[in-house]
Amino acid sequence: MTLQMTKTQKLLRIIGNNTVPILFLVICAFGIPLSGYSANYLVSEIVIRISRNSFLIVSLLIPILAGMGLNFGMTLGAMAGQIGLILISDWGIVGIPGIILAMIISTPISVILGWWCGKILNMARGREMVTSYIIGFFMNGIYQLVVLYGMGVVIPIRSNSLLLPRGYGIRNTVNLIGIRRSLDDLLLIRPFGIPIPLATLFVIAVLCLFILWFKKTKLGQDMRAVGQDLEVARAAGIKVEHTRIVSIVISTVFAGYGMILYLQNIGTLNTYNSHMQIGMFSVAALLVGGASVSKANIRNVFLGVILFHLMFVVSPMAGKNLIGQAQLGEYFRVFVSYGVITISLVLYEVRKKRDQHYAGMQLAAEQEAST
Amino acid sequence: MNLQELTSSAKGLVKSFGLPRIIIGLFLLSLFITAPFVGVNIGTSLSDTFNRFGMNAVMVLAMVPMIHSGCGLNFGLPLGIIAGLLGATISLQVNIPGPTSFLLAILFATPFAVILGWGYGQLLNRVKGGEMMIATYVGFSSVAFMCIMWLLLPFNNPTMVWGYSGTGLRTTISTEGYYLHVLNDFLSIQLTDHLTIPTGMLLFFALLAFIIWAFLHTKTGTAMTAVGSNSVFARASGINVDKVRTLSVIMSTWLGAIGILVYQQSFGFIQLYMGPFYMALPAVSAILIGGASVNKASILNVVIGTFLFQGIVTMTPSVMNSMIHTDMSEVIRIVVSNGMILYALTRKTEVIR
Amino acid sequence: MKLALTRIFWIRFVAILVILVFSVLLFFIGKQHTVLLDNKTVTIEGEEIRALQLVEIQINNLEPMELAARDRDKEEVTGQKHSVTIIYTDSNWEEYTIERTFKLPLMQEMVLLSIPTLVANPEADQSLWLENYEPPTYAVTAADSEEEVVTDDLSVLLTDI
Numbered sequence: 001m002t003l004q005m006t007k008t009q010k011l012l013r014i015i016g017n018n019t020v021p022i023l024f025l026v027i028c029a030f031g032i033p034l035s036g037y038s039a040n041y042l043v044s045e046i047v048i049r050i051s052r053n054s055f056l057i058v059s060l061l062i063p064i065l066a067g068m069g070l071n072f073g074m075t076l077g078a079m080a081g082q083i084g085l086i087l088i089s090d091w092g093i094v095g096i097p098g099i100i101l102a103m104i105i106s107t108p109i110s111v112i113l114g115w116w117c118g119k120i121l122n123m124a125r126g127r128e129m130v131t132s133y134i135i136g137f138f139m140n141g142i143y144q145l146v147v148l149y150g151m152g153v154v155i156p157i158r159s160n161s162l163l164l165p166r167g168y169g170i171r172n173t174v175n176l177i178g179i180r181r182s183l184d185d186l187l188l189i190r191p192f193g194i195p196i197p198l199a200t201l202f203v204i205a206v207l208c209l210f211i212l213w214f215k216k217t218k219l220g221q222d223m224r225a226v227g228q229d230l231e232v233a234r235a236a237g238i239k240v241e242h243t244r245i246v247s248i249v250i251s252t253v254f255a256g257y258g259m260i261l262y263l264q265n266i267g268t269l270n271t272y273n274s275h276m277q278i279g280m281f282s283v284a285a286l287l288v289g290g291a292s293v294s295k296a297n298i299r300n301v302f303l304g305v306i307l308f309h310l311m312f313v314v315s316p317m318a319g320k321n322l323i324g325q326a327q328l329g330e331y332f333r334v335f336v337s338y339g340v341i342t343i344s345l346v347l348y349e350v351r352k353k354r355d356q357h358y359a360g361m362q363l364a365a366e367q368e369a370s371t
Numbered sequence: 372m373n374l375q376e377l378t379s380s381a382k383g384l385v386k387s388f389g390l391p392r393i394i395i396g397l398f399l400l401s402l403f404i405t406a407p408f409v410g411v412n413i414g415t416s417l418s419d420t421f422n423r424f425g426m427n428a429v430m431v432l433a434m435v436p437m438i439h440s441g442c443g444l445n446f447g448l449p450l451g452i453i454a455g456l457l458g459a460t461i462s463l464q465v466n467i468p469g470p471t472s473f474l475l476a477i478l479f480a481t482p483f484a485v486i487l488g489w490g491y492g493q494l495l496n497r498v499k500g501g502e503m504m505i506a507t508y509v510g511f512s513s514v515a516f517m518c519i520m521w522l523l524l525p526f527n528n529p530t531m532v533w534g535y536s537g538t539g540l541r542t543t544i545s546t547e548g549y550y551l552h553v554l555n556d557f558l559s560i561q562l563t564d565h566l567t568i569p570t571g572m573l574l575f576f577a578l579l580a581f582i583i584w585a586f587l588h589t590k591t592g593t594a595m596t597a598v599g600s601n602s603v604f605a606r607a608s609g610i611n612v613d614k615v616r617t618l619s620v621i622m623s624t625w626l627g628a629i630g631i632l633v634y635q636q637s638f639g640f641i642q643l644y645m646g647p648f649y650m651a652l653p654a655v656s657a658i659l660i661g662g663a664s665v666n667k668a669s670i671l672n673v674v675i676g677t678f679l680f681q682g683i684v685t686m687t688p689s690v691m692n693s694m695i696h697t698d699m700s701e702v703i704r705i706v707v708s709n710g711m712i713l714y715a716l717t718r719k720t721e722v723i724r
Numbered sequence: 725m726k727l728a729l730t731r732i733f734w735i736r737f738v739a740i741l742v743i744l745v746f747s748v749l750l751f752f753i754g755k756q757h758t759v760l761l762d763n764k765t766v767t768i769e770g771e772e773i774r775a776l777q778l779v780e781i782q783i784n785n786l787e788p789m790e791l792a793a794r795d796r797d798k799e800e801v802t803g804q805k806h807s808v809t810i811i812y813t814d815s816n817w818e819e820y821t822i823e824r825t826f827k828l829p830l831m832q833e834m835v836l837l838s839i840p841t842l843v844a845n846p847e848a849d850q851s852l853w854l855e856n857y858e859p860p861t862y863a864v865t866a867a868d869s870e871e872e873v874v875t876d877d878l879s880v881l882l883t884d885i
Contacts, residue, residue, distance in 0.1 A: 088754075092833060094802055097754025104747050123717035127665075130446075130503040131716045134709055137652070141705030149699065178756060325539075328522055335515035342508040349498035349505070 020344055021290045024307040035317035044194040049309040051200040052265045056282045057301045058207050059254035064296040066247035067227030069129040070283050073117045075136035077255025078275035079143045080109035090159045094178035106256035114252030118245030170271050180267035208298050223247050284337045287344040391714050395679055402686040409693035414566035423681035425572035426637045430630030430654045431677045433623045438668040440619035441599035442495055447506035448651035449514050450491055451627020454484035459641050464528050473550035480628040488624030492617030518644050544641040553636050580670050595619055656708035659715040757828050759799050760836045763791040773840045779812040804828050826850040
């Protein structure tokens with residue numbers, strides 16, 4: 001007896017593997033006409049959001065490759081990027097030099113934080129995702145300690161517009177007028193009235209090329225081996241713990257850069273909240289694009305950004321036109337955002353068990369056939 | 372005992388108790404000691420601590436069944452809280468003032484807790500190994516879903532709905548006139564001018580704790596513990612692992628519902644919409660501070676942990692404010708509670724799945 | 725940590741050095757300063773230099789500005805080295821053009837360029853007509869309280885802890 005899947009089983013399998021993107025396509029298909037937004041508006045919104053968020057989401061790819069799951073600890077990289085931005089705002093460095101300098105400053109901070117995060121994740125083998133989630137919250141406390149109490153006291157800040165009236169601690173919002181849209185406006189074209197920031201998209205493209213190249217390097221292959229089977233990789237001589245930590249470090253550094261790109265587009269730094277939000281919606285967007293906890297590629301990133309943000313943009317108006325309360329649409333999109341992560345996580349676990357079960361059955365069938 | 376034996380036994384104590392817990396305990400002790408020197412009244416502080424202990428203890432107790440059965444830390448506590456909120460709102464809608472409304476709230480919350488807990492348990496049974504992450508997001512999604520529901524459900528008690536439109540519940544609803552302080556004031560003991568012990572609430576917690584303790588010593592209870600420590604062995608002994616796990620989830624959800632009701636009667640407000648969003652984290656870190664681990668918890672852990680955690684949350688603002696004139700309490704709370712969870716997550720576990 | 729003086733070590737060391745030097749360069753290139761253009765009557769060494777009735781001033785290649793007597797305007801510039809072009813008409817209805825370059829001190833946020841002084845001494849060293857300026861502190865702190873908070877609408881996904 002051989003186990004072959006029927007055509008319907010195969011079709012169900014495809015739908016099952018891509019449940020989340022299909023679900024989102026359906027939601028968008030309903031939501032877009034309901035919202036009444038023009039195509040022009042939607043396209044320009046999506047372009048802005050792609051240029052703003054993609055870098056952050058791409059930074060999630062490497063830990064997935066190394067089997068660390070969804071790196072909620074990218075919050076740490078975001079914090080490093082923000083500290084870089086606070087410093088250059090204080091020093092009055094503007095424009096592209098400001099952005100590059102912020103990136104340079106954030107790098108050592110990201111490396112240290114990523115290294116520490118990776119070490120802790122190695123201690124929590126099998127529970128990486130929850131642990132990285134809690135690490136994000138924990139570091140938020142440390143970040144507040146540094147930014148709300150340390151800056152101005154231990155770390156010299158000269159600019160009064162940054163400090164709270166009491167003399168130390170950074171204000172809730174930092175105006176990034178110096179670097180606002182610096183990278184975006186560098187090469188802005190407007191076909192059909194839709195602003196497209198070519199420079200930013202170019203930077204994102206460079207990152208994608210880097211990821212593709214990285215997967216082919218020895219380190220990248222090591223990570224893939226570690227991600228597929230830890231013990232086999234260890235037996236093959238790969239330094240498993242070290243490789244896992246490196247994957248988190250790289251992810252954190254890129255998250256820092258991504259946060260800087262994100263903030264240069266928005267133009268204002270929400271000092272105590274920005275970094276907590278991006279972890280959530282980056283993960284959600286990646287999952288919407290069809291990625292799973294163990295497999296993600298660049299296609300997922302861009303598909304995810306488009307679908308997730310489309311849903312996000314159209315929900316309030318769609319809710320208003322459908323039921324009469326825009327608030328409903330807003331709660332709806334929050335629910336969908338969290339719901340998609342829940343579904344993805346559940347599907348991943350269920351599929352993992354089913355694949356193990358299936359592999360076991362195949363093995364049993366082969367044994368039976370050979371006897 | 373010579374010096375060597377003393378140090379080795381001390382080391383053993385530290386190791387079994389855990390260094391972070393000892394640090395937290397000493398920290399709290401130092402706060403209590405410095406309090407009178409900086410002008411903070413010990414009586415008020417103790418009063419507040421007991422009050423907050425009672426408010427939160429039941430929700431921390433809700434962690435115990437699921438830890439026992441091996442489902443890990445119940446990050447999905449918001450689901451139970453929602454059951455409690457449904458009970459509370461329906462009880463207020465029925466509009467019988469006074470202490471009866473509290474009993475009604477419990478009565479209405481129970482079926483919701485059982486149904487939601489059953490569904491949640493079924494889900495967790497299918498995802499063994501990744502429970503904690505999924506629990507977190509189930510909690511979040513359900514809170515977000517209920518946000519939509521609170522807007523749409525047909526409540527019409529004027530104390531609950533928005534004034535202008537008349538539909539859709541308000542974000543916070545006062546429990547005054549219904550079950551405000553129903554437990555707190557029951558048999559409360561006024562020791563001094565500043566020190567009041569909310570005996571009713573503490574007795575209620577003691578009752579629930581006793582029920583759980585007794586349950587864990589019944590046949591089903593020991594089955595639950597067996598499933599948690601070694602599920603393979605439990606299955607071999609004929610125990611239906613899935614059924615026991617679902618039962619533990621239902622119990623946990625129900626305790627969460629009761630817990631939020633106890634919280635509300637003391638706090639004075641029913642918090643809807645995004646209120647319950649992060650309520651799992653304090654409960655999780657409280658039980659961990661009390662000595663529990665991801666797969667082992669006892670009632671003693673609940674009591675110690677809640678007291679330490681709420682003590683720090685109460686004392687730090689008042690004492691530190693008077694001392695260094697800065698309110699670092701928020702930051703300390705974040706660092707302590709999340710640090711504790713991190714510590715627990717990074718311990719090696721002995722559970723065989 | 726053993727420090728082996730291998731090739732890899734030196735390559736990394738040089739790389740870090742290059743980045744550090746580059747960062748300092750960025751600091752110089754990117755630092756923003758505010759130049760206050762002042763057309764007020766000043767008194768230097770007991771001698772009074774009158775303000776000009778009307779003067780047109782241009783910093784680098786930015787928009788030229790017109791200043792009347794007792795006017796003050798400001799320009800934000802990035803970097804250290806700049807040029808200033810002044811066109812003014814004196815009492816004999818003759819037009820004069822003065823072009824000078826000046827360097828700004830690195831750590832100074834604001835400087836004051838006194839136009840009358842420059843016009844009176846067109847060949848003088850910049851220290852005569854360019855001075856550092858400290859904004860009065862009370863002016864700064866009150867400013868940004870009502871600033872509009874621009875947030876990504878994704879902030880609804882997280883509430884306050």
